[in-house]
Amino acid sequence: MKNKDDISKKPLTPAMEDYLEAIFNLGKEKRVVRVKDIAKRLGVKMPTVTSMLNTLSKRKLIDYEKYEYLELTKKGFNVGKEIHRRHHILRSFLTDILNVDLKKADKEACKMEHAVSASTLDRFIEFMEFIQFCPRVGLDWLKYFDEYRLHGQEPDKCLARMKEFESGFKGRIKTMEVVEDKK
Amino acid sequence: MKNKDDISKKPLTPAMEDYLEAIFNLGKEKRVVRVKDIAKRLGVKMPTVTSMLNTLSKRKLIDYEKYEYLELTKKGFNVGKEIHRRHHILRSFLTDILNVDLKKADKEACKMEHAVSASTLDRFIEFMEFIQFCPRVGLDWLKYFDEYRLHGQEPDKCLARMKEFESGFKGRIKTMEVVEDKK
DNA sequence: AAACTATATTTGATACATCTAATTATCACT
DNA sequence: AGTGATAATTAGATGTATCAAATATAGTTT
Numbered sequence: 329m330k331n332k333d334d335i336s337k338k339p340l341t342p343a344m345e346d347y348l349e350a351i352f353n354l355g356k357e358k359r360v361v362r363v364k365d366i367a368k369r370l371g372v373k374m375p376t377v378t379s380m381l382n383t384l385s386k387r388k389l390i391d392y393e394k395y396e397y398l399e400l401t402k403k404g405f406n407v408g409k410e411i412h413r414r415h416h417i418l419r420s421f422l423t424d425i426l427n428v429d430l431k432k433a434d435k436e437a438c439k440m441e442h443a444v445s446a447s448t449l450d451r452f453i454e455f456m457e458f459i460q461f462c463p464r465v466g467l468d469w470l471k472y473f474d475e476y477r478l479h480g481q482e483p484d485k486c487l488a489r490m491k492e493f494e495s496g497f498k499g500r501i502k503t504m505e506v507v508e509d510k511k
Numbered sequence: 512m513k514n515k516d517d518i519s520k521k522p523l524t525p526a527m528e529d530y531l532e533a534i535f536n537l538g539k540e541k542r543v544v545r546v547k548d549i550a551k552r553l554g555v556k557m558p559t560v561t562s563m564l565n566t567l568s569k570r571k572l573i574d575y576e577k578y579e580y581l582e583l584t585k586k587g588f589n590v591g592k593e594i595h596r597r598h599h600i601l602r603s604f605l606t607d608i609l610n611v612d613l614k615k616a617d618k619e620a621c622k623m624e625h626a627v628s629a630s631t632l633d634r635f636i637e638f639m640e641f642i643q644f645c646p647r648v649g650l651d652w653l654k655y656f657d658e659y660r661l662h663g664q665e666p667d668k669c670l671a672r673m674k675e676f677e678s679g680f681k682g683r684i685k686t687m688e689v690v691e692d693k694k
Numbered sequence: 695a696a697a698c699t700a701t702a703t704t705t706g707a708t709a710c711a712t713c714t715a716a717t718t719a720t721c722a723c724t
Numbered sequence: 725a726g727t728g729a730t731a732a733t734t735a736g737a738t739g740t741a742t743c744a745a746a747t748a749t750a751g752t753t754t
Contacts, residue, residue, distance in 0.1 A: 362701080375744085376742055378700090379703095380741080426635065426638055428634060432631065438625040439625065439627075442622065443626055444619055449713085451610065455608070520747085547732085558733070562734095577719095577733065578731090588706075605727075
C-alpha cells in the first residue's frame, strides 16, 4: 500500500515559502514570533496566518501548538533561510545593478524569488561578482549605466567614457602588476 | 448604486495573463486558435481552458462563443502582446547575459514575467542595450563572464583580460575618433 | 482575583485554478 | 445523410489562499 499522504515530496507553494521566510526573518528580529507580526509582515489577516500555521505544522516545517510560541523546525529553517537568500540576492541585483528603488525592488524580489531556480540564482551571484571583482570595471562601470539610462546613448560621451575606462585600466593594470611582481 | 461588478479595474491574475500570451502566440503561429492547442501549450486539460475562456470573455479580453473560433479583443491583444514582450526580454536576459540554457530560461521567464513591473522591465532592456552598445564592451565582455563562471576568479587571467580590454579600447577609440573627426 | 485588552482561533464563506467523468457538438468520410 | 472520430463543454469535485464575524485564550491592570 502506498503512503497515505506522501506529503514530503510535494513541492512547497509560493505562499508557504513566503510564510517561512517571514518567520525566519521575524525570528532574527524578535525574541518570539507572533501571529500578529506575521500577518502584518505579509499583509494578510490573522486567521489566514493561523490556517497556514496548521498547514506548515502538518508538513513538519514548524513546531506549533495553538496559542503557544512557534518555531521553525530544521527543515523549515533551511527553507526560510534559502528563500531569504534568494530574496536578498535578487533585490541586490535590482537595486545595485538595475538601480530600481528599494521599495519596488523588495516587492518584486519577493515574487521573483519563487520564479528563479537555485542554479539561475547562482548565475545572478556570479554575474554580480564578475562585475565587481573582475575585470574590475565594476562600480565605475555601473555609474555609466546610470548615465546611459538617463541620457541615452550619446556618441561623444561614449567616447569620453571609453577614454576614462582606458586610463582607469592603465592605473589598475599597474597596481596589479606590482602585486603580481611581489609574489 | 455602484457598478454591480466593476470588473474593469480588477487586476488580471497571472493565469489570465498566461492564457492571453498563449492565445497571442498561437494566433501568430496558426490560422485558428483551438482549445486543444491552448491546453497543450499551457500543460492543462481542456475543461480548464474552457473555463478560463469564459472568464476572459466576461472580462472582454476575448471574443468567444462556445464551439466557435475565438479571438483576442483589442484589449486582450494588447495584454497578450505585452506579456509576450516581457517573456521575450527576460528570457533574453537569462540566456544571453546569464547563459542559462534555453529550456530553463523559458520556464523561468514565464514565471518572472508576472513578478516584474513595466518600469523594471525597462531597466532590463536598458541594461542589455548598455552592455551591447555603449561603451561597447558588450559581446567580448560577456565571454569573460563565461570564463569567470567556469574557472572562477584567477588574478593572472584577470590581468591578462584587462590588458586585452585596454588594447581593445585603444583600437575602438581610434575608430571612433576618426568617425568623430569626419563630422 | 476580576475585569479589561490584546491576541489568537474557529467557523463558515468566497475566489481561483485545476481535475475527472459524462455529455454534446463539429468535422470528415464513405 | 449517417456514422465514427475528434474536439469542446458541462457538471461536479478538490486544493489553496484568502476574508469577516464570532468566540476563546492570555496577559495586564487595578
